[in-house]
Amino acid sequence: MLWPFNHFRKPRLAPARTIEAIYGMIVTQAREPIFYRDLGVPDTVNGRFDLLLLHLWLLLRRLRTVQHATELSQALFDRFCEDMDDNLREMGIGDQTVPKRMRAFGEAFYGRVQAYDQAVEGGAEALAAAICKNILNGTGLEQARQLAAYAVATEADLGRTEEAALLGASFKFPPALSEDISP
Numbered sequence: 001m002l003w004p005f006n007h008f009r010k011p012r013l014a015p016a017r018t019i020e021a022i023y024g025m026i027v028t029q030a031r032e033p034i035f036y037r038d039l040g041v042p043d044t045v046n047g048r049f050d051l052l053l054l055h056l057w058l059l060l061r062r063l064r065t066v067q068h069a070t071e072l073s074q075a076l077f078d079r080f081c082e083d084m085d086d087n088l089r090e091m092g093i094g095d096q097t098v099p100k101r102m103r104a105f106g107e108a109f110y111g112r113v114q115a116y117d118q119a120v121e122g123g124a125e126a127l128a129a130a131i132c133k134n135i136l137n138g139t140g141l142e143q144a145r146q147l148a149a150y151a152v153a154t155e156a157d158l159g160r161t162e163e164a165a166l167l168g169a170s171f172k173f174p175p176a177l178s179e180d181i182s183p
Contacts, residue, residue, distance in 0.1 A: 019072070021169035023079045026055045029173040038177065039150075040136055040143035045091075049084075049105075050135040053112050055173070056080055058151060059166075061117070062158040066166060081105070120155070124148050150176060 030052040036043040063069040084105045088098050112134050119130035132144035157174045165171045
C-alpha cells in the first residue's frame with residue numbers, strides 16, 4: 001500500500017558504497033606517485049593531506065553544479081572527516097587532542113576551499129600562487145603552475161562528466177600529467 005504522505009520523508013542519501021567508491025577514487029588519485037616525484041608535492045603527512053584536499057575541492061566544486069548532490073557532497077565531507085579522525089588515532093594521537101586537530105583540519109579545509117575558489121576565478125597564475133602557498137610550502141612556482149594546469153584540466157574534465165556518472169561513482173580523474181596539461 002502506498003502512503004499518501006511519502007513526500008514528507010527525508011531524501012535518500014547516497015548509498016555508503018557510492019560514497020566509499022568516490023572517496024576511494026579521491027584518495028587513490030591524491031596518492032599518485034607523480035605528484036610527489038615530479039610535481040614537488042612533499043611526500044609528508046601534510047603534503048598528502050593538501051593534495052587530498054585539492055582533489056576533494058575539485059570534486060565538491062563540480063558537485064555544486066549538480067542538482068540533488070548536496071547530500072552526496074556532505075557525505076563526502078563527512079567521510080573525509082572520518083578518515084582524518086581515523087588517521088589521527090592510528091598515529092597515536094590521544095582522545096583529548098583529536099578534537100583540536102579535527103578543528104584544525106576543518107579550518108584548513110575551509111581556508112583552502114576559499115583560497116582555491118577565489119584563485120580559480122583569478123586565472124591560472126592566481127591558482128598557481130595559491131597552490132604554491134598551500135601545497136608546496138611557498139617554493140616551486142613552476143611546479144605549482146603544473147599543478148594548477150592539472151587542476152584546471154581536472155575541473156574541465158569533471159565538468160564534461162555526466163551527472164549520473166558523478167553521482168554513481170563511475171567517473172575517473174584524468175592523469176596527473178599528460179601532453180594536454182601544460183602551464
